[in-house]
Amino acid sequence: MNELYTTLIFLFVLFALLGGSVWIGLALMGVAWVGMELFTTRPAGDAMITTIWTGSSSWTLTALPLFIWMGEILYRTRLSQDMFRGLAPWMRWLPGGLLHTNIAGCTIFAAVSGSSAATLTTVGKMSIPELRKRGYPEHMIIGTLAGAATLGLMIPPSLTLIVYGVTINESITKLFMAGIFPGLVLASLFTLYIMGWHFFTKGPRPDPEPPMSFGTMLAESRFLVPVLMLVTVVIGSMYMGFATATEAAAVGVLGSLTLAFFQGSLSWSTFTQSLMGATRTSAMISLILMGAFFLSLSMGFTGLPRALADWIDTLNLSPLALIVALTIFYVFLGMFLDGISSVVLTMAIIEPMIRQAGIDPIWFGIFIVVVVEMAQVTPPIGFNLFVLQGMTKHEISYISKTAIPMVGLMLLMVVILVAFPDLATWLPENIRSRPTG
Template sequence: MDMLNIALLLLVLLCLLLGSGLWIALALAGTGYVAMSLVNPTPGLFLASAYWESTGSWTLAALPMFIWMGEILFRTKLSEELFNGLAPWVRRIPGRLLHVNILACGIFGSVSGSSAATCATVSKIALPELKRRGYDERVAIGSLATAGTLGIMIPPSIIMVVYAVAAEVSIVRVFIAGMIPGALVMGLFSLYIIIWALLNPAKQPAAGPGMSLWAKLKQSAQLIPCILLIVTVMGSMFLGWTTATEAAAFGVLGSLVLAAVTRCLTWRSFVDSLAGATRLSCMIMFILAGAAFLTKAMALTGIPAALAAAVAAAELGPFAIIGILTVVYLILGTALDGVSMIVLTTSVVVPMVQLAGFDLVWFGIFIILLVEIAEISPPLGFNLFVMQTMTGKEQTEIAWAALPFFMMLVVTVVLITIFPGIVTWLPDYLLRQ
């Protein structure tokens, strides 16, 4: 039986295991065990070594730290302070406070690293305030559902750490690479809001009374703790003072100080944040361990090399390969979360992408954008579930509200594919200094 047929059978096995309701980590490990059995009589030894090597990585220690930082900040008044601090600066822009949704999600996402946490936390503050002031509920919901996905694009991001570890690329380089695309997504979201506001002036309240520059600065002083935390965590990495793991530890310390200063740090909130971070970290690491074993098994069977050779033999152009992968990831995104999408596919996809001549850091940002799209794609878009819980509305209604912003994400994918320098220029420039 040739390698392509074996790959097809393993794919069917993996789908059957996942469809049976088995944990993703166990489904990955089980498929890897079968694959390893084809080439080695003692696959259990490889299973043990793969689990130890994948979870004993110093680089991977950044993951639980960033998760814990986000869990701590989720329990502070940060989102309320962000909303109040940003509001004075958008009063004269068409769409007004709707832009605060985008800005607040971008800033909170940069310190939480989680799409769901960003969406839920900012929505909790923004939705009641926007409804009270008479803003169009549909646009408010759509902007919050999609802007919440900035939690995985604006660094530091949990899913960026997962991709960097799985693809064996620099975490810091992936973090830096996400900055310009993240800003581009925020700009496109705000551009749509401006166009919508100009076309629908009756669906937004009249501008409030003006504020002096001093009053704006005084109200925006609430942003200082958050900005200091972002600058400390990201700046220390960009300047080469700390590794990603050390920066994550400083981030946890800073978030604890921030929670204490805002009087949100109690023994109960501390324990809850630690428990939440432990649960999520264990789940992700378990999945990564299963994926590491599957990756090792695939490498020993030669399946990734055979698939890469098959792609090369098909003489598909680089953009054709990217087009096929886009469809595959969007289909996966309707049924799997972002972490699972990445660890399921990395071992097979990375050799193809390298063969096609694409930069792996660029490809990481490309995948993360597709995961953002998956977060708001029915039936399993996680942010749709979050907004459904926050609003009590049907998932279909939320998906339609998010559709224009969904298209902005698609535009971003097209732009970074045509102009890859959007992703690669900044890390190349900063890390060459």
């Protein structure tokens, strides 16, 4: 019963602060402070300073701002704009035509961005005008883009996986390895959805693209080469064990700056804008993590996570039943919080549960990314929905309807992960990598 009162107090303070429009990171610190003052004898200020410094000075976290900066550089230079020109010749012959550029573009940019919002903005900026000009249905343009942009959270370098790994002290490189196959499978599901729309629905279809010789297709593909080379170097160096996540991120920043320079799209203005954009995003995520570290300490002192884990254990839930319950929980939570906030807010309680149930934490990291991906496209706080609203000027309700099939495909991906757990665990278990961040 004491644990119930403690939980209610934590939740009341948290929702009161969030409802008062307090920043999420500060709200987490506020909840932790109340917990320390009410339920422990340790000075809250001393505990907060020590915990925040210890957590935020982690070497592993240095990969976070570097990967963010790499994505910002690509977003603000012509490298991203050339992607549509390089992709279009190869997508035109698929059932569904150039709609597949949304999926392929998001998949490629996700591998150098790590951010769903950056992926959506970059690919949307290049594909929406082109697809509209060719007469593709608006609901398919927006729906496929909203869903495919969430691949930025799954395909490495994923910011959400970095945050998850730091929070539960797991190898970032192993988590990146675990995300590659599920990310490609999810991208394939989105592709099959477009093909299904092409074959099984009625309605206007855009005119076929004019014929293009194989030589011309190869010539147009040169615009993809720089980005693909960068992806190969950054991701390949981690998978082959040549670099840690942090070292690979540093190589990615240097590579993206070099490519932008030789392309002629790197100016002092572009450089400073990308640096400041990365600084703002990194500061926001770091503040959330600081609050999460302090909240984890506070909850640890109260014994709440262990008590809740023990209570779950008394229910005798099978691992499958626990996964079903957590899927429902995170889908609901994702309606009100973004993915990173959902992860850091819950890990102090969820981690003991999954370890006690014998669930692989690497596999669970991929599972949790899939379910928090839904948070990006579910109202009322679906961040991708707001980004798309700004880009297309449609109502949120319309954009939400177009994204419903994509949410269904993400739920199907959860089922696939449960049925085939090796999809996430095979690479980390069979490829040697450098263990540090």
